[in-house]
Amino acid sequence: KAGVTQTPRYLIKTRGQQVTLSCSPISGHRSVSWYQQTPGQGLQFLFEYFSETQRNKGNFPGRFSGRQFSNSRSEMNVSTLELGDSALYLCASSRGQIQETQYFGPGTRLLVL
Amino acid sequence: EDQVTQSPEALRLQEGESSSLNCSYTVSGLRGLFWYRQDPGKGPEFLFTLYSAGEEKEKERLKATLTKKESFLHITAPKPEDSATYLCAVQAWDSGAGSYQLTFGKGTKLSVIP
Numbered sequence: 001k002a003g004v005t006q007t008p009r010y011l012i013k014t015r016g017q018q019v020t021l022s023c024s025p026i027s028g029h030r031s032v033s034w035y036q037q038t039p040g041q042g043l044q045f046l047f048e049y050f051s052e053t054q055r056n057k058g059n060f061p062g063r064f065s066g067r068q069f070s071n072s073r074s075e076m077n078v079s080t081l082e083l084g085d086s087a088l089y090l091c092a093s094s095r096g097q098i099q100e101t102q103y104f105g106p107g108t109r110l111l112v113l
Numbered sequence: 114e115d116q117v118t119q120s121p122e123a124l125r126l127q128e129g130e131s132s133s134l135n136c137s138y139t140v141s142g143l144r145g146l147f148w149y150r151q152d153p154g155k156g157p158e159f160l161f162t163l164y165s166a167g168e169e170k171e172k173e174r175l176k177a178t179l180t181k182k183e184s185f186l187h188i189t190a191p192k193p194e195d196s197a198t199y200l201c202a203v204q205a206w207d208s209g210a211g212s213y214q215l216t217f218g219k220g221t222k223l224s225v226i227p
Contacts, residue, residue, distance in 0.1 A: 004156070033215070042219040043157075043200065056212045090156050098213055099145045099164065099204065104156035 002027065004093050004105035012111045018079040021108045025072050025093030031055075032074040033102060034066060037088040049074050050096045078110075086112045116140075117203050119218035126225050129190045134221045136201035137183040144213060146184050148177050149200040151220070157200055160186075191225045198222045 005024045013019050025032050033056075034046040045058035049068035066076045072093075078085055088109050092102035120135045136146070145164050149157035161170045163179040170177050174195065176187040186199055198220040207214040 035217075043202075043217040045214060045216070056210060056214065058214075092156075099162075101147065101159055101162055102215065103159060104149070106156045107154075109154075 004091060004103055006089075006091055006105040006108050008108060009106065010109045010111075012113065013081050014113050015081055015083060017081050018077065019081060019110060021076045021078075021089055021091075021110075023074045023076070023091035023093075023105060025074070025091075026103055029093035029095055029103075030072055031094045031096035031100075031102075032068060032072065033092045033094075034074070034076050035090045035092065036060070037090055037107070038086075043090070046076070081112045083112050086110060117201060117216050117218040119199075119201055119221050121221060122219070123222045124224070126188075126191055126223070128192060128225055128227050131187070131189045131191070133188070134186040134199055134223070135183060136186070136218055138203045139182075140203055140205035140216075142206040143203060144206075145204045146179055147202045147204070147215070148184070148186055149202065151198045151200055160199075188223070191223075193225045193227050196223055196225045 007022045031050045033048040035043050037043045047066055048056040052068045063079045068074045088107045090104050090107045092104045094100040094102045116139045118137050147162050148160040151157045161177040166181045168179050174189050178185045200220045202215050202217045204215045
């Protein structure tokens with residue numbers, strides 16, 4: 001069974017630009033969650049999508065947004081990039097029920113210059 | 114506010130030297146505690162899920178245990194390939210968000226020296 005895939009793996013952008021990251025979940029998984037990982041803050045929850053609807057949201061500004069498609073693939077968008085947005089962005093998928101394990105992708109490393 | 118604290122932040126062991134990593138949490142209504150392993154530049158890899166106090170799970174040289182306040186990841190006779198950052202995460206009801214949230218600790222970086 002194929003794992004969670006994320007594209008692109010690496011990205012370099014400049015301040016003020018916007019970026020879109022993509023995540024394909026494990027086949028049969030309907031929930032996709034996004035996390036930001038930085039050395040100082042660790043893993044922080046951005047949001048979760050389930051059946052094309054945002055089900056949970058973390059404490060991030062509105063510049064961070066996402067969506068989910070009917071095939072469960074998800075995209076995350078960050079507008080007006082700031083230097084502090086440099087991080088590893090991880091997505092995780094699960095079948096969507098409470099207590100279910102989330103399985104992570106390899107992440108997208110974003111560097112904002 | 115819910116908190117998940119992992120200790121120590123970093124641990125260096127000689128190959129074969131057993132030890133334990135700690136994950137303490139202050140949440141109400143714990144639904145599950147998850148352990149992950151993360152290698153540099155990669156996404157976290159799932160290890161264990163524990164649901165209730167007293168539960169234990171084992172996989173090769175790793176054993177995870179859970180009490181009402183904390184979880185331990187015991188590493189028996191570690192090898193250099195066990196070197197990684199170990200993350201724990203707690204799933205609990207977040208009244209502010211009105212939903213179940215998964216909160217991660219900052220991890221313990223384990224180095225096993227040959």
